[in-house]
Amino acid sequence: MKEISKLMSYRESIKVLDATIRDGGLVNDFFFDDDFVRSLYETNIKSGVDYMEFGYKGDKEMFDPDKFGKWKFCDDDDIRDIVGDNNTDLKIAVMADVGRCNYKQDIRPRSESPVDLIRVATYLNQIPTAVDMIHDAKNKGYEVSCNIMAISSAQEGDVRAALDILGHSEVDVIYIVDSFGALYPEQLQRVAALYTEFGEKYNKKIGIHAHNNQQLAFANTIEAVGDGVDWLDATYAAMGRGAGNCAMELLLGFLKNPKYKVFPVIKFIEKHINKLREQGVVWGYDLQYLMTGLLNQHPRTAISFTKEGRKDYAEFYKEIVAMD
């Protein structure tokens, strides 16, 4: 049973990262207007959020810049247009996907960049490249985190091996990522115990990035808080791929550190997020995401179902249950 005193008090070591542009960008191809991004930046400062993730360092050889908004690529100059010299307590993050980022060229030294944190995202089979990216970013002066994706369908032995390799790397934070929204809190507790075991051994912080397929993104995030996980991803109104993420307004309402304030988040959602929805941008819990979560599958079939405007849930269920 978790300490009620820890629920009433708070841990200074907790960091909240706003992933709205990065994970939310996956549902609008990163076409946010500058007013949205600037207002989000200002709101994060007011709300006491610790890190704001702007988007991906996508490789322009792989992704056509005409087909995506600029936050798919996160040029330093574009970030600087929003944050200036960023003389604030809010730190700036970008995500660099293994295999989709020309990191040696596109990530400039931190001394020349507004970015503070490089978030390396990897699948288990790509860990050696992830380690090279971590080393590259560290050498350039950045804080570095590493997200190991899709662990709910991985062997525990493989996850242990990956954590051991990352433990020996220069990474600062290792993230638990429930890519499929498949984990229940009781399972998350076990995953957190595994990650914090390696975190303590190698002096790494542990983070959590949850998805809301089963309406458990927030529940799993606060479960993780109780289990000693310090870095917490959230997005405004849970905006993110498929079923979305842990909602920032829920998370800041839960955290007791007085530096976190929920009211600016509410104001931002009222002004900016509902407009996105009215424009037809779609995310959030729906039956198709529940189904892929339940079956511990990647949500790509559910995302297609959503994009096609389908509502024949029962037929979809038959399709994905039949898949081998």
Add this chain to the structure above:
Amino acid sequence: MKEISKLMSYRESIKVLDATIRDGGLVNDFFFDDDFVRSLYETNIKSGVDYMEFGYKGDKEMFDPDKFGKWKFCDDDDIRDIVGDNNTDLKIAVMADVGRCNYKQDIRPRSESPVDLIRVATYLNQIPTAVDMIHDAKNKGYEVSCNIMAISSAQEGDVRAALDILGHSEVDVIYIVDSFGALYPEQLQRVAALYTEFGEKYNKKIGIHAHNNQQLAFANTIEAVGDGVDWLDATYAAMGRGAGNCAMELLLGFLKNPKYKVFPVIKFIEKHINKLREQGVVWGYDLQYLMTGLLNQHPRTAISFTKEGRKDYAEFYKEIVAMD
């Protein structure tokens, strides 16, 4: 840490109660057409649901039958029109609110009724009347449960006293009710420990009825399962007052007893629930419910906000924070 073996296996003692008509009726004044209710009844049988709650035994002296659908009153004949002799494993429940039900007159002996379970709903200060209603229903041959509402704003000493009184009564099941959607899973765990302590002492089953103000209705329900709570309320697509309830499709996906089947639930939602939404019936998580949940307030202000079609969340937050 909860036993993973208990997550993989299942407890025979778990009962699932469908409260769609009763709690969902609070958002459409119980105007469900017979096709909806009959189809729900048939779906509950196919899904392995244990109890189906039809609605309230509302006092027709207090509530105008012209202003509500028939499930506000649940006449035995109306239930019989749907279930016939109900020669199935699905049991029938109705709710009787303390102070809003003419129970001595309106609840007929079980031998004359299609109903199996009377669910007495009470606030802490009404416990003596609740005990009289329990006695009355038991005398008439029913199974009886008792929901103590709004406990998140109650003194633990008062809850203990109520549990002791109910322990001495003839009630079969005592329900934890998070009326305001204010409890976090860690708090729910403590509440469950308190209720199961009395449940073991007096040989009563314990149930959980959760609300989704903070997207925790399902998370709190499965937390309760892990804590030894056996009776679980859910509604299709989480239909219910304000932010809604624990979603049946999530709960049956989680429970491992092979008698529970999620596919019929998905079919029902596709055919019937989306139609309700298209007709303008509104429920589910939204910022106004998060706020009343966070502040541990009754959601009635948030319900008014919703009914008025307001979207000025920030103004609403100021209003309810300012209230004494």
